[in-house]
Amino acid sequence: MLHFNFDYYRPSSIDEAVELFDKLDQDGKKPIYLSGGTEITTLGRLNQVFTKAVIDVKGIPECNVLDYKQDSVVVVGAALTLTQVWESKILPLLGEACVRIGDRTSRNQITLGGNLASEIIYREAVLPLLLSNSTFVVAGIEGIRQLSVHKIFKEKLRLKRGEFLVQIKVDGKYRKMPFYIEKKRKSERVDYPLITLEALKVDRSIRLAISGLCAFPFRSYEMEKELNNTDISIEERIDRAILRIPAPVISDIRGSREYRIFVLRNTLLDALIYLGGVRA
């Protein structure tokens, strides 16, 4: 039950949406974009989100694209649900990350864009997008921008006021590349992660992205460098990579810092064995 009220709009085009936002913003309505709606309902009741106007982007055609042209680019609309992304099998690297978020029924409602723009720290759907150097298509009052994920996603999605995510684009070559994904939880299958780790093998080297370890999801070139150093043993690579974690490891109700590192160690080992054909 939300104890505040708002106006609801459902624009049918990008232009309509951004113009609406601009006007409502100027009218002091603190507008927000809505897609799945799961966060405004659950965080709103706890006073963590407040608005007087929501703009639902699910009616915008570009946000609902699910497209792959042979040997070209995979396009996934931000308004697609995690279940739709997973069931389409259009990009397993992304689908496997989506299917581990929340629970099945919630995934019928949570959208890709919603997860990427989430107020909650995990944003696990970004992991494959970081690994595949994807492009984010973003719309605002100044027009549509297409930019690398690395420019627009730094710890969280850095949108300008009035902007919303329309689609993500990934080079089609990533559809068939080997990858490893594992979500480790405290004990329950339905839970936020201790860590979610996704690793991708491109040619002979490994790319790595992790959520839940630090207060934001990240891809780390420093860690990748250590993991790809074939001159040293696998255990040593992991030890060194751990020294390169880009931010403090969190301690929370799900697990302590030390335990997260223990879990990371084992998960990295499993990832390297799986992808590298390396023996333990």
Add this chain to the structure above:
Amino acid sequence: MKRYRVIGKSVLKKESWDKVSGRVKYIDDHQEVGTLHVKLLTSTYAHAYIGNVDTTEAWKVPGVRAIVTGKDYPLLIGTTIKDRPLLAFDKVRYYGEPIAMVIADTEVIAIQAVTLICVEYKPLRVVNSPVEAYQKDAPLVHDQIEQYLIDQDADTTGTSGGIRPVPGTNIANRQGIRKGNIERGFARSDVIVEEVFSFKQSDHTAIETRCADVEIKKTGEVIIHSASQEPFEMRELISQTFNIDEGKVHVHIPLVGGSFGAKTSVQLEPLAYVASKAVGGRKVRLRNSREEDIVTSPVHIGLHAKVKMGCTRDGKLQAIKLFFLFDGGAYAERAVPVTKAAAFDCTGPYTIDHVWCDSLCMYTNHPYATDFRGFGRTEVAFGVERTIDIMANKLGMCPLEFRLKNAIQPGDTSPTKVLLNKSNLGDIRECLLQLRELIDWDRGQRIDISDRIVRTKGISCTWKNGDPPPGVGAGAILTFNSDGGININCAAIEIGQGTKTVLTQMVAEKMKMDVDDVFIQMEVNTQLSPEHWETAASRTTFLSGNAVLRAVEDAIRQLKRTAAIILKVPVDELEVANKKVYKKTSPSISIDFSEIVYGYIFPDGKVAGTQVVGRGTYMIPGITEMDPVTGRGIQGPEWGVVAQAVEVEFDKRDNTFKLIRAVSVADAGTILNYKGAETQVMGAMNMGLSFATREGFLYDDQGKVLTTQFRSYKVMHYGEQPEYIVRFIENPVKGAPFGSRGLGEHGIMGMPAAVANSLSLAANVSLQQLPLTPEFIWKTRLKAGEVY
């Protein structure tokens, strides 16, 4: 083994189709237009003085009808020690404690107004565990315990009486057990083991949160609707607290959406009463959000336990010394009865001549505790059963053999010095022997599946008597329909345990009629039904069942009397079956119920009999005062026993595990409804495993509870459960309906211990805390130098 026609059969629950079609109306499903909504403002501190409570902005929200703060209504209530403010007025003692309430036209408005109330807090030092609470320099949760009234009234004895808080400390009560001579016991022991066990508070999290509606009519009658397990205790409490004639307080309980002990606490109803009063008696509804249900309303008690056990070299237990510091939370309420009951059955079902126990209910700055399934046994069994495994291990004995060797028998005495016999004690040996087969114990307790994976089995034995106070009872009234069908009127609450259906089976059995012709009202109304002790302690079928059977006997007497006159046959030559009264030796001489249940008048005007109304009442005999120091006394009618086992598959590298199998063999006397009993035990087992492996509050260092949603407070989900196997041994109990024992709690009690025993073997370290998370197992192994 006696075979019955209806008793024992898996008769489907009467309310089944209503439940699967969404037709059941639980309390929150009833909506009366014009009902006002109450929302609580709760404390964000665990221990603080309350300064100014500024409601100015809240009053400005349109639709707000009244705001009540603790200072407006400073009142202390409680069913044991009257230590709990209705709404906190000078001090808050736990995170989530109610401070004020807003009554408004809609829930939305009430919430809006609550968020606008400003409270000044002056934080105080927090007592953040029962061990902390016990230290000499601990801050006092209650400065003036000696000034509190203690409700020794109806419960002058039994688990709610003999309560002695210790002034100048955080001890709300101390219950002792002194049996034999503990020094002599340890002197006789060749091997002594002493260990510490602990777990924090947790929660029942029934899917239906607590909710109460109150209306005060112009006549002064108070109409309460509530999802509760104790309508009559509630009526008494409201009547006494607010000085209202009991006859003017009416409590209605609809079908309840799960409870597990949670809904024995009377908390929302007095609040809703005051709220209704504040708006001129208009109907108000006070409903817990999930977060409030977890923290603001009472919780499952926590425990820090020291267990010392002594044994001869050949495995005969001699002595047990137990010291319990229970985390009862900020207010005594029903934590005290739980901690007393924990002491009464503290040894578990074993023969131990020398028993010493001190069970302390500690005040802390945590949410306050209430009944939880098992009522003290689940908690104590964790420590005692783990210690038994440790002891067996030390002796080089098989843990199952050890338990068999020490199993309590008829002729022994309980810790409370009750002489046990075949009737009042279930057969734990037989349970263990059957368990051994079912879990393939002899095939090995520990089996390596691979280098990394190991499968292990752990077992436990537990027992439970009910702990009703002396003088509790129940009543039942039977009325008839014109076709001879029967309606049962009794105040047992249906919380999902299937009690209502079992009662119809009892009537059908005794009347020798079809169970489909016996009806029972699901809702309870204190104005219509005979008084009934709370639906708890796995005693409901015992109490209601006996009352109902007596009502059947009464009805049969009336039916036979009337039939005797009409058929001109002596009463003792008559029998009833199939809705007829007939002559035993010549069954064709008979008369249908339909002809006599509303009375029978001859053509000449002579009345053969009037309407048949069966009445039956029952009170449990033999329950006595319990000595607060020695624990001596009779706390209940009988002990049900259960032997349980859990098989896990453990990953030695990751410290993660899968639950493979869980088995319970219970002596529950005669089983009244097979599927009902089996599924109840399975559900309880699942709850026990969930509690042991996932649940448990986390507090920050200021006592704030961090796990207030299902997202943070994790419970077992579908797919995580093991395969469940349940068997029953049916040794009948004298004096119980058809010889049945209580069963509602037995499935849960030994689960935490059994899974801890299994995992301790797998992980090769002694696990002595709950919940048994992979991180905890990892940490324990690290400390012990156990490396993969």
Add this chain to the structure above:
Amino acid sequence: MIEKLTLDINGEQWVATVRMADTLLDVLREKLDLTGAKRGCENGDCGSCTVLADGLPVKSCMMLAVDAIGKKLTTIEGLQDTPMQHAFVEKWAFQCGYCTSGFIMNAHALVNQHPDATDEIMEEWLSSNICRCTSYQEIREAVKSVLKEQRFDRKRPRNRR
């Protein structure tokens, strides 16, 4: 902020005056007296509010009512005599009944969408709902019995009496 909207529920058109911020759960229960969906947590965690939108289970506490316009909604009240309901009764797959509507909606959609559901798919779907009374084993047996019966019905030769 307040609007009259029409929802397609159980094949019928229902009209309600709602706040835009009202969730579908709020509207079902408070405006339309369809109280089968329950308020177990209002946070998307327990699943007792589950209804179907175009045949897919959704948690109605996390969906704005206005977002449900144009979707074919099914609530427990719209299920009459279905195999899943029979199975839940026969297999004792509930006790207090509070989570039951949500479980049945989810399970009903599951067997329709995945007539050959494996244990894994069952776990994936059904772990969206919490039950505190049962052991989940009873629910598992109920769902499996429906799948088995459906398979049997499909295999049965058409021209057999």
